Amino acid sequence: MIPTVLPTYNRAPLSFVKGEGAWMIEADGRRFIDLGAGIAVNSLGHAHPALVKALTDQANMLWHTSNLYGIPNQQALADRLVEHSFADTVFFTNSGTEACELAVKMARKFFYDKGQPERTDIITFSGSFHGRSSAGIAAAGSEKMTKGFGPLLPGFIHLEFGDHEALAKAAAEPTVGAILIEPVQGEGGIRPLPDQCLKGLRDLCDEHGLLLILDEVQCGVGRTGKLFAHEWAGVTPDIMMVAKGIGGGFPLGAVLATEEAASGMTAGTHGSTYGGNPLGCAVGCAVMDIIATPEFLAEVNRKSGLMRQKLEGLIAAHPNVFEEVRGAGLMLGLKCKALNSDVVAAGYAQEILTVPAADNVIRLLPPLTITDDEISQAISRLDAAAASLT
Numbered sequence: 564m565i566p567t568v569l570p571t572y573n574r575a576p577l578s579f580v581k582g583e584g585a586w587m588i589e590a591d592g593r594r595f596i597d598l599g600a601g602i603a604v605n606s607l608g609h610a611h612p613a614l615v616k617a618l619t620d621q622a623n624m625l626w627h628t629s630n631l632y633g634i635p636n637q638q639a640l641a642d643r644l645v646e647h648s649f650a651d652t653v654f655f656t657n658s659g660t661e662a663c664e665l666a667v668k669m670a671r672k673f674f675y676d677k678g679q680p681e682r683t684d685i686i687t688f689s690g691s692f693h694g695r696s697s698a699g700i701a702a703a704g705s706e707k708m709t710k711g712f713g714p715l716l717p718g719f720i721h722l723e724f725g726d727h728e729a730l731a732k733a734a735a736e737p738t739v740g741a742i743l744i745e746p747v748q749g750e751g752g753i754r755p756l757p758d759q760c761l762k763g764l765r766d767l768c769d770e771h772g773l774l775l776i777l778d779e780v781q782c783g784v785g786r787t788g789k790l791f792a793h794e795w796a797g798v799t800p801d802i803m804m805v806a807k808g809i810g811g812g813f814p815l816g817a818v819l820a821t822e823e824a825a826s827g828m829t830a831g832t833h834g835s836t837y838g839g840n841p842l843g844c845a846v847g848c849a850v851m852d853i854i855a856t857p858e859f860l861a862e863v864n865r866k867s868g869l870m871r872q873k874l875e876g877l878i879a880a881h882p883n884v885f886e887e888v889r890g891a892g893l894m895l896g897l898k899c900k901a902l903n904s905d906v907v908a909a910g911y912a913q914e915i916l917t918v919p920a921a922d923n924v925i926r927l928l929p930p931l932t933i934t935d936d937e938i939s940q941a942i943s944r945l946d947a948a949a950a951s952l953t
């Protein structure tokens with residue numbers, strides 16, 4: 564008999580009932596150190612007092628009004644995002660997938676309104692992940708995600724990550740309007756796009772009049788040690804998708820865009836019942852007030868250095884289990900020699916949570932507020948997990 568919850572997930576035999584900072588407490592009382600953060604969502608850890616206050620204060624005032632009316636928290640969060648980014652304007656969604664939907668619509672409408680309606684194609688890359696909607700799976704294009712779900716949304720050109728020749732050729736096609744890419748692939752196995760490649764993509768877009776769309780759903784909001792990952796390369800996109808960390812655990816996403824790129828999105832062209840609702844935006848403002856500060860981001864970078872150094876030691880101690888560490892900030896991946904799912908499961912036995920990804924990688928995405936002592940404890944538990952596999 565089918566379970567009452569549709570069985571689309573391979574769940575671990577764990578159920579958590581409480582969270583405190585970088586810790587999650589299982590129903591049986593065990594305390595797990597959380598290097599998954601709900602897949603890069605709990606950017607400020609669990610039950611951060613500022614987020615709890617922002618949410619409960621708003622919950623006592625007003626939960627929902629729809630976008631038929633002005634929403635002061637939405638305006639406040641949009642102002643903060645614009646102040647701290649390349650963007651001139653923001654649309655709020657409930658998830659990264661919805662942000663992907665709008666990014667695709669926005670790019671197509673841009674060219675339609677410019678009198679170039681044939682420029683509907685969007686270049687995407689192998690190993691990418693942009694969500695599970697029809698546009699999201701068509702954008703990523705992998706067989707694993709698309710098989711059985713056709714006919715797929717047309718208009719995506721899938722290239723191999725790193726194939727510069729194919730990229731230059733595709734970018735020159737008259738039907739191409741945009742390039743969509745994650746500055747650091749998350750689900751694809753923590754594969755950072757080198758800074759010079761992101762610069763090269765910007766140049767290519769400028770050369771051919773294309774829009775550069777960055778998917779910072781997983782790598783944005785302080786995760787890499789900059790507020791947004793593309794800042795490391797010193798270039799800006801035209802459109803950017805954000806979600807996960809911006810809500811700190813409350814479902815919230817956003818599309819940020821320049822005035823020019825967003826010029827087609829006039830009244831009535833897009834909408835969302837819940838997107839940018841008062842609760843989510845109250846939390847989003849509190850997240851931004853903490854993360855979008857030089858002091859906070861400097862700490863993310865310092866802790867990243869500490870964690871990488873300890874992970875190098877871990878790899879040296881377990882060369883049969885681990886191969887390399889990669890990533891940026893506190894978005895780190897350990898490429899495994901053992902099966903990554905075995906490493907994750909061995910971690911459960913040591914009360915540590917990590918997240919598997921493609922390319923036989925385990926993702927380490929702790930709350931950005933993790934302490935030095937918690938990093939040390941996490942490494943000890945990973946050490947014990949690795950030892951249990953050899």
Ligand SMILES: Cc1ncc(COP(=O)(O)O)c(C=O)c1O
Binds near residue numbers: 663
């Ligand atoms: C890079 C990227 N884009 C889009 C998504 C989809 O976001 P959501 O699951 O919030 O719909 C994800 C989720 O993992 C992601 O990592």
